[in-house]
Amino acid sequence: MSSPQLPAHPPANLPTTVGALRASGHEYRSVKEEVRANLLDRMRGGENRFPGVVGFDETVLPDLERALLAGHDLVLLGERGQGKTRLIRTIVGLLDEWTPVIDGAELNEHPYEPITPASRRRAAELGDALPVAWVHRSERYAEKLATPDTSVGDLIGDVDPIKVAEGRTLGDPETIHFGLVPRTHRGIFAVNELPDLAERIQVSLLNVLEERDVQVRGYVLRLPLDVLLIASANPEDYTNRGRIITPLKDRFGAEIRTHYPLDVDLEVDLVRQEAQLVAEVPDHLLEVIARFTRNLRGASAIDQRSGVSARFSVAASETVAAAALRRAAVTGEDAAVARPVDLEAVPPVLRGKLEFESGEEGREEELLTHLLRRAIAETARKRLAGVDLGPLADAVAEGRKVVTGERVPARDVVATLPAVAVVRTVAERLGAGDSEAPGPLASAVELALEHLYLTRKLAKDRDDSGEDSDGQVTYGG
Incomplete structure (x- = not known):
């Protein structure tokens, strides 16, 4: 302060x-x-x-x-x-x-x-x-x-x-x-x-x-x-x-x-208050970050005597916002809006803020990636409870592949989305229903697609083969 x-x-x-x-x-x-x-x-x-x-x-x-x-x-x-x-x-x-x-x-x-x-x-x-x-x-x-x-x-x-x-x-x-x-x-x-x-x-x-x-x-x-x-x-x-x-x-x-925030909503409130965000970060991504931090606080591989600072949540949200801003600058997007793909920037750059237990050498990034995926799944399960994502999974699996990545603009993601009613439902559930801009819609549907991947209802391929691909991710059957 x-x-x-x-x-x-x-x-x-x-x-x-x-x-x-x-x-x-x-x-x-x-x-x-x-x-x-x-x-x-x-x-x-x-x-x-x-x-x-x-x-x-x-x-x-x-x-x-x-x-x-x-x-x-x-x-x-x-x-x-x-x-x-x-x-x-x-x-x-x-x-x-x-x-x-x-x-x-x-x-x-x-x-x-x-x-x-x-x-x-x-x-x-x-x-x-x-x-x-x-x-x-x-x-x-x-x-x-x-x-x-x-x-x-x-x-x-x-x-x-x-x-x-x-x-x-x-x-x-x-x-x-x-x-x-x-x-x-x-x-x-x-x-x-x-x-x-x-x-x-x-x-x-x-x-x-x-x-x-x-x-x-x-x-x-x-x-x-x-x-x-x-x-x-x-x-x-x-x-x-x-x-x-x-x-x-x-x-x-x-x-x-004193103590860390006792529930996810308080952690999100704290991040909203403290973080200096250079791009729009939707609430569902802040919730993912909050749950990720809380998962770290319960992980046996992390030295809990040192603790996992609230500054970790703040820095993670700022990193995600910066990833979105970088993509907007590279691709020429009008507005920078963070998407789930931007969460991948967090483990490599923030692992140094954590103290790991002895014996975890060499597994740090793997552990963080696992806990981050769990946080994504928990957030999607809570926010999309009751929504039948089957039509979206079927459409994507049957050939309507959705491509995203850190250099793929939101307009291109939206252009590949299948024309199924559940896309609008997902957007409304995640606060993007009233937006005409492609960024919030792309961010919302990406969370649903990642949830389908984590629950083994969709496949996901990453292309790191060339300079132009730059971590391109394809959801499909």
């Missing part, structure tokens, strides 16, 4: 000094109180609290809402590609759109609650004239991908040699260059893949979570940070390869399990 757009300027009527801020009736709230109040307002108003999150309404989101209402720091636990980072980023929308900070301060300090020595000194000197600036909620979020080379300085801070060179002494707290966590004061800080963070670095977060302060190189510097800390982790890493140290795990108030 892209970050929210930052408005050019805050509203002109907002107070610009702490005196004016008090006169306006503004009250200080901690970040967790702010999130709780805004979440409750959205719940009471029936609004969408986590826009763009698909498939978690009855499972993950209730747990997440309870954790936020309780004011807990939390860990999202799930395999790759389950939308953990997207979910974390939507929580930013529960912050106030604009919040006041001390103008010119290094951290986002609330004018009522200065925490650094410099801001406290300015607040004491200027009183009600202390200048106030306004920060948009999109600037109150930071995230860090945990890597083994992440340092305490990255997260918490370190001595700034430039400030020391300017004449300050090493004992001066103002020589500290703050890290990501203090700079997210009054905001939300996310650590992705927390178990990958070295254990000695995880220790640096203990005080942040419990005492709400930080220590830098032994400085006696208490910074009462106001931060909502959210981490993500993979279950395998959480317990085996890497781990969250026990004292840190104990300081998180909630652990919430």
